[in-house]
Amino acid sequence: MGSNDEQGSRRISIFDTTLRDGEQAPGNAMSAHTKLELALAIEALGVDVIEVGFPNSSPSDFAALQMVSQALTTARFCSLTRANRADIEAAVAGGGTERHQVEILVTGSELHMEHKRGITREQNLAETRDAIRFARSLGLRDISLGVEDASRGSDDLLHALVDTGLAEGATTVLLADTTGHMVPSEFGEMIAKVRSWIPDEIVLATHCHDDMGLSLANALAGIEAGADEVQATVAGIGERAGNTPLEELAAVLTYKGHRFGAHTTLETSRLYEVFQLLSDRIGMAPPRNKPIFGDNVFSTLAGIHQAGMLRNPITYEYVEPERFGRERRILVGRHSGRAVLRHVFDELGMPWDPELGQKFYEEHIAGQADGEYISTTELARVLSSTLLATADS
Template sequence: MSTEPRRLRVFDSTLRDGEQAPGNAMSPEQKLEVALAIESLGVDTIEAGFPSSSPSDFKATQLISQALTTAKVATLNRATIDDINAAAESGGVENHQIQIMVTGSDVHLEHKRGITRAEGLREVSDSFRYARSLGFTDISLGVEDASRGTDDLLRPLIDVAVQEGAGTIIVADTTGCMLPAEFGDLIGRIRSWIPPSVIISTHCHHDFGLSLANALAGVEAGADEVQATLAGIGERAGNTPLEELAAVLVYKHEQLNVSTTLRTEGLFEAFQLLCETIDLQAPRNKAIFGTNAFATQAGIHQAGMLRNPITYEYAEPARFGRRRTILIGRHSGRNVIRNLFDEIGAPVDDVLVEELYEEYIAGRVGGDCIDRDVVRAIIGRRLADKQLATTGGER
């Protein structure tokens, strides 16, 4: 059996699933700017939007499809002639993955669509044939709510799509209802139904907080692609976070036996652009992008990190465009202040250490913290003032 790493493709849905969530709307020009930042990260495919849904998405698809140079553009479409025409008119048929969304559960067939299984099957064959007639060569089947679909519903949909030329099967855990073992089993079964040349893509939602875990379970079961979004933005609780996926692939690619073209150093810069664009605030505790992801104020942690960051830092901040911050607050100790004297090359002044401890550690209110670089500058000024006082104001 070959141990050669599998090529794992990364599909970015920030501008479609991410953008359609409440509060995340962007203009076509803003979507273009974010798309180019995402392309610079080395993703394989960028989903520009849902062209038939609005003039804005149509224009955004036009702008993005014309501007991308290394990534492929993708669009989401219903299995209708009008949607497929809009996709072709906005994004062309070259370097364009047209995703045709179909219904993967009886729940959606009955309560959302009001159609039968047989009608759902006809949608697949009719829409794929029509897309091919326009010149599309990269056609994917997006199976909405696949995680609540039964095998006797899913397999005929997938079989027909493969027969009609589907290059990718997108398996969506639309409601985020699955456990990793369940989703892995689903991917494994679908992998056994289709030729190895057909890509399986995961589209996982975060309703249970399991979007990344489910995507990784899918990869281990044979998925070839993960759909993700910057900061995990998307409907309801969001989608698989691109930056968290990237972090796992940086440090655990050997265990997963996969390789990607992702470049992680620009991730935080792209996230900052997204934040400015949609007025998104980073939470303190979010992996990779959180304000505290590479920050600490606990004295016991700082004691180790000041000797060697590896003691409490597995993911390296510079790999993701971040910097390490050691903050001083009421959970810090005196040692972090003493260390600052060493850093500026001054003998430790125990009186000044105690003054600073009372002022900046013991005396701080609640969770308020101050960057140790600021305290280091304060120490420098206090020592200079003492020197001036000792020498009568002469330097």
């Protein structure tokens, strides 16, 4: 389980799956060299485990595992495999056994057994047993039982899979809400149930999808119910609607961790530079309003907000931009008021001139077209030019 420090709260282990689940989504493909570059940047954040990919799926994923396994120095690395010997052999061939977690994906619901796999419960348990036993025979000791679609499986099946996995030597149990169909109360109940089944030394991990916008809320419910580790991705990229966003998880645990009795030791100030690197490499433009990484998250245009923020940013800013490698921006458009203009006068060391201020406000602020805005730096430049022109005349 997560270690207890920071006034008794549990340190939550962070498992980053940007390079695996994140890369699986259309448009997010990464070369082996790109995965290496991103893995090193993600490691610098202080994450515990980095999932590199599915080495038996393609030569590129195999090469990425070879490169990343040799380059990481602090984080462990993880390979995804199915519950079969060929996948596990490929993982060991690519990454060896030291500091290498193998996540063996098993079928966690009757729905998947019938409609996806076409196997019986007995076959499911048998392949789970054989896969983990085989992994241990190859020298692997860090083995995650990855229960796919656990959130739609029966308690009876889930309990049998967990018991089988632990009996064979699994060290982590990962419960996946693969289709993102649970609400936090449901997901928390499932985590609490499994936590009661397994020894304290077994890591219990969450993997939540965002199909109904609840991946973060579900992961937090999991932490509250006893989960030790959260699988997340930078900017929440991943299959369909994506996964638990790493940066949002970090923000909640930074500001509200005491409510969950949990904390993280991530280097949050470096998150944005990792996002910028990821965005550049996969050609992803940030949305305007995404928490932490959105273009407008630490920007304000409305005069009512600006009047307060210019006195003290805390009036309208709870999340601090500098904690996440961002900067505060006061933008000026037709929704801005005179307070920002007074601020620019002060910044220039100029006394407030009501007549000039009103004229400048009408021409350069109120007169802007819909959607237009400028920065306070640009506004100061225009104001300086106007004052110089007035003095010369």
